[in-house]
Amino acid sequence: xxxxxxxxxDIERTSVRVVxxxxxxxxxxxxxxxxxxxxxxxxxxxxxxxxxxxxxxxDTAVREMxxxxxxxxxxxxxxxxxxxxxxxxxxxxxRYLQHEVVVRARLDxxxxxxxxxxxxxxxxxxxxxxxxxxxxxxxxxxxxxxxGRLPELIAGFLAGERIDEPFxxxx
Numbered sequence: 744x745x746x747x748x749x750x751x752x753d754i755e756r757t758s759v760r761v762v763x764x765x766x767x768x769x770x771x772x773x774x775x776x777x778x779x780x781x782x783x784x785x786x787x788x789x790x791x792x793x794x795x796x797x798x799x800x801x802d803t804a805v806r807e808m809x810x811x812x813x814x815x816x817x818x819x820x821x822x823x824x825x826x827x828x829x830x831x832x833x834x835x836x837x838r839y840l841q842h843e844v845v846v847r848a849r850l851d852x853x854x855x856x857x858x859x860x861x862x863x864x865x866x867x868x869x870x871x872x873x874x875x876x877x878x879x880x881x882x883x884x885x886x887x888x889x890x891g892r893l894p895e896l897i898a899g900f901l902a903g904e905r906i907d908e909p910f911x912x913x914x
Contacts (some may be wrong), residue, residue: 755839761821769878774786777834808848810863810866820848825905
C-alpha cells in the first residue's frame with residue numbers, strides 16, 4: 744500500500760483490525776484513551792494491532808485477539824482482508840503512519856466478556872472498557888471511532904463489499 748501522506752512520522756507500521764462478531768452479530772469495540780495525551784479524548788476502536796515478522800493477516804488477527812480478548816481463534820476462522828486503509832494518527836506523543844487491513848471473525852457466544860489477562864501494559868492503560876455494539880447503533884452513533892469511518896463502512900464490509908478507504912488523517 745502506498746499513502747498520500749507526505750508529512751513526517753515517527754513510526755510506520757502495518758496492522759490488522761478485526762471486526763469480531765458475537766452470535767447476535769454485535770461488533771466488539773474497545774473504549775480507548777491515550778493516557779499520555781488525555782486531551783485527545785476517548786474513542787471506540789476495533790481490536791487488532793501490528794503485524795509481526797512472518798505473520799499473515801490471519802495470523803496477526805488470531806494473535807491479537809488472544810492477547811487483547813483471551814478469545815482463541817484459528818486462522819481458518821478469520822476472513823480474507825477486504826477492507827484496506829492508510830491512516831495517520833498521534834498517540835503517546837508519536838505520529839504513526841499505519842497501513843491497515845480489516846478482517847472479520849465470529850464467536851458462537853453471546854457478548855462474552857473479553858479477558859485482559861494477556862494485554863500489554865499499554866493496552867491495560869488505554870482500554871477503559873468494551874461494548875458489543877449492534878450494527879444499527881454503531882451506524883447511528885455520534886461517538887468517535889477508529890477507524891474514523893467505521894459507522895458508515897461497517898454494513899458494506901459485513902455484506903462482503905471490498906473497501907479501499909481514502910486516506911484517514913485521524914488526528
